Amino acid sequence: MALVRVRNPLRSLAGGRSEHRVEGATVVELLGELERLHPPVAGWVLDERGRIRRHINVFVNGERGGEATAVDAEDRIDVLPAISGG
Amino acid sequence: MTELLVGTKKGLFVLEGRPDGEFAITARAFPGEPVDYAMRDPRSGRVIASMTSPFYGPKLWHAEDPAGEWTQAEGLVLPADADGALERIWVIVAGEADGSLYAGGDPGVLFESGDGGATWELNSALWEHPTRPSWEPGGGGLCLHSIVPWPEDPDRLALGISAAGVWLTDDRGRTWRQGNDGLVARYLPEEAREGSTSLCVHRLRRAPTRPERMFMQFHGGVYRSDDAGETWTDIGDGLPSDFAFPLVLDPADPDSAYVIPLRADMDRVTPDGAVRVYETRDAGASWRARGDGLPQREAYLTVLRHAFDQAGEGAALELYFGATSGEIFGSTNAGERWFTVAGRLPPVYSVTAVR
Numbered sequence: 001m002a003l004v005r006v007r008n009p010l011r012s013l014a015g016g017r018s019e020h021r022v023e024g025a026t027v028v029e030l031l032g033e034l035e036r037l038h039p040p041v042a043g044w045v046l047d048e049r050g051r052i053r054r055h056i057n058v059f060v061n062g063e064r065g066g067e068a069t070a071v072d073a074e075d076r077i078d079v080l081p082a083i084s085g086g
Numbered sequence: 087m088t089e090l091l092v093g094t095k096k097g098l099f100v101l102e103g104r105p106d107g108e109f110a111i112t113a114r115a116f117p118g119e120p121v122d123y124a125m126r127d128p129r130s131g132r133v134i135a136s137m138t139s140p141f142y143g144p145k146l147w148h149a150e151d152p153a154g155e156w157t158q159a160e161g162l163v164l165p166a167d168a169d170g171a172l173e174r175i176w177v178i179v180a181g182e183a184d185g186s187l188y189a190g191g192d193p194g195v196l197f198e199s200g201d202g203g204a205t206w207e208l209n210s211a212l213w214e215h216p217t218r219p220s221w222e223p224g225g226g227g228l229c230l231h232s233i234v235p236w237p238e239d240p241d242r243l244a245l246g247i248s249a250a251g252v253w254l255t256d257d258r259g260r261t262w263r264q265g266n267d268g269l270v271a272r273y274l275p276e277e278a279r280e281g282s283t284s285l286c287v288h289r290l291r292r293a294p295t296r297p298e299r300m301f302m303q304f305h306g307g308v309y310r311s312d313d314a315g316e317t318w319t320d321i322g323d324g325l326p327s328d329f330a331f332p333l334v335l336d337p338a339d340p341d342s343a344y345v346i347p348l349r350a351d352m353d354r355v356t357p358d359g360a361v362r363v364y365e366t367r368d369a370g371a372s373w374r375a376r377g378d379g380l381p382q383r384e385a386y387l388t389v390l391r392h393a394f395d396q397a398g399e400g401a402a403l404e405l406y407f408g409a410t411s412g413e414i415f416g417s418t419n420a421g422e423r424w425f426t427v428a429g430r431l432p433p434v435y436s437v438t439a440v441r
Contacts, residue, residue, distance in 0.1 A: 009142070040158070044142040047171035048163035055141045081141035 002075045004034055010079060013040040027058050028067035030077060045079055055082040088397055090406055090427065091133065091152070092414065093121035093436035098135050100152050101428060105404055105418035109427045113153035123392055123436045124152075125178050127187065127202065134159075134187070134203045136175035144174050146189065148203045161206035162189065162197055165213070177392065178203070179233040183240040190230030194221055194247045196259065209259045212245075217264075222284045224248035224305070231391055232290035236297050236314075244290060244300065244315045251285035252302075252315050265311070268318035272306045273351065289333045289391050290315075293340035299369075301343045303333040303391075308345055310370050321370025326357045332394035336403050336420065341369040344376075344396075344421060346389045346407060355386035363405070365421050379424035380415060387411055392436035404441065408434030 001021040011018045015038055022037070024030035028050065035042045047053055051067065058065045059078040071077060090101040090109070098121040103109030115121075116137050124135035133152045138144045146159040164172050173192035181188050187199040189206060196209040221228060232246030244265065245253040252265040264283070271279050271286070286305030293299040302309040302318065307328050309318040322328030327347040336342035343366050349357045356362070362377035381387075387409040394407040403420040406427065412434065414427040 043145075043163065047143060049166055049168065049171060051171070053141065053143055053171075 001073055002030055002071045002077055004030055004077045004079065006034075006079050010041060010044060013044060014038040025070060026067065027060065027065050027069045027071060027077065028052070030071060031058075031079070056080070057082050087441075088404060089126065089440045090414065091124040091126060091135075091436075091438045091440070092408060092428075092431065092434060093123050093135070093392070094412075094432040094434055095120050096432035097121055098124050098137075098152065099428075099431060101414070103427070105402075105416075109414075109416075111428075115149075115152055115156060116147075121435065122174060123177050123438075125180075125438045126440045127180050128440070129180065129185075130202050132202055134178050136178060136189070138174045144172055144191065146175055146178070146203070146206070157204070159199070159203055159206060161199075161208075162191075164193075164195065164208070173227055174229070176229045176231040177233055179235065181240060181243075182235050182238060186240065188233045188235075188243075190233050190245065190247075192227040192229045193223070194218070194228040194230050194250055196230055196233070196245065198259070211255075211260055212253065212262050215262055217283060220283050221247070221250040224286045232287065234290050234292045234300065236292070237294050242314075244292065246287035246290035246302070248288065249284050249286035249305070251283055251287060252290065254315050265315035266318070267316060268311075268320070269304060269309065270307060270320070288331045291333055291335050291343075293335055293342075294337050296340035299340050301333055301335060301370075303330050303345055305329070306351060308333075308343075308370065310343075319370075321366070324373040325364055326362075329354070330389075331391035332389060332407065334394050334396045334405060336396070336399055338399035338403070339367065342367050343370065344394070344405060346394060348388065354388050356389075359384050359386055361385050361387055361415070363407070363417075363421055363424075376417075376421035377424070378422065379417075387413070390435055392438075393434050395437050395439045397439035397441035404439060406437050406439050408437045410434060 004020045092099040097117045098115040100113035101109045122136045147156040149156045175191040189197040197206040234244040236242035241258045254265045288303040298314040300311045308322040334344045360382045361380040362375045364373045397404040405417045408414040410433040412431040416427045
């Protein structure tokens with residue numbers, strides 16, 4: 001199972017843990033499974049269409065990834081807010 | 087004691103004070119997050135707030151005590167086959183039925199809650215309205231920002247959408263029709279105005295003691311309707327500018343309205359560097375400036391559509407408004423004299439007052 005790492009506020013919503021072992025073949029599958037395991041996360045990373053929100057960045061082993069990026073059991077996925085705002 | 091719920095770019099601020107005394111910040115929630123709107127349901131006492139994280143999307147929260155624990159509401163989503171996601175919740179309004187609340191959002195959507203704001207359901211008739219593909223967003227998005235119940239009749243409701251005009255229902259949202267006759271979209275070429283749905287309503291209010299009377303601040307124009315929003319008459323003559331966003335009424339006087347003119351569409355600041363609220367007490371036949379105590383020089387403020395509210399009525403009418411430059415001003419005598427409530431808040435998005 002791949003390792004998904006999140007920070008607050010997602011960490012608080014995901015049971016207070018920043019690291020989660022999650023099943024899935026692609027980034028979007030992993031994030032959907034994270035929502036299933038931790039329902040309070042629903043709607044925060046993926047919108048109601050199941051798309052990654054516009055200002056959320058996902059990295060797979062340090063490389064920018066997208067919804068369809070393939071992942072395997074050894075991969076590390078970081079979910080981070082974009083650097084923006086005012 | 088008067089409570090102000092102030093939505094800002096950097097969180098919700100709760101201010102409390104006596105009308106004849108100073109106000110103080112008694113709570114802050116969602117620090118660092120944009121809070122578009124917050125209201126206290128007068129029936130339950132529950133506070134409901136709309137927060138739009140730039141990263142994690144729009145969320146609605148409720149709390150019994152704004153200084154305490156907040157719970158995220160459920161059901162505020164678009165259908166999974168929608169072209170986009172819900173962008174923002176602009177406004178929350180108590181309905182007339184027991185426990186009923188309405189929320190309006192972008193893209194031009196209405197949600198209803200029957201349990202005091204814990205769970206919500208999309209109004210499908212408005213979502214599926216056949217004219218929807220022709221609706222165009224205003225500068226702030228396709229925002230449903232005004233929800234206007236009819237006192238003691240839960241079947242009747244009026245909506246204001248920027249920029250898709252006024253929508254009316256007489257069957258509690260099962261069917262909707264437009265109420266735009268008389269509105270003039272000066273921002274469109276003359277030949278494109280007839281029948282256009284690109285109508286940029288900025289704010290809509292209803293006179294509670296005469297509910298067929300409504301007032302509207304439009305994107306260039308102030309209007310009054312005496313037939314429940316079917317037709318509109320321009321009442322902007324006498325104002326220094328008829329461009330503005332918010333509008334407030336005195337609940338005791340159906341001939342009253344207050345607006346805060348901005349210089350122009352392309353220069354959205356108070357005219358001549360002076361902050362003035364304008365009042366009518368004759369249904370828009372005449373207007374008079376109410377600026378005593380407000381900054382009258384080198385003051386170029388912007389007041390957004392939800393940043394002006396009222397508490398009480400008649401001679402004890404309290405008025406409060408906030409600016410994007412972080413000030414909040416108040417009056418406890420129907421605008422005759424103003425005082426500074428707060429001076430250094432983050433940009434103010436909304437003010438709601440509870441007495």
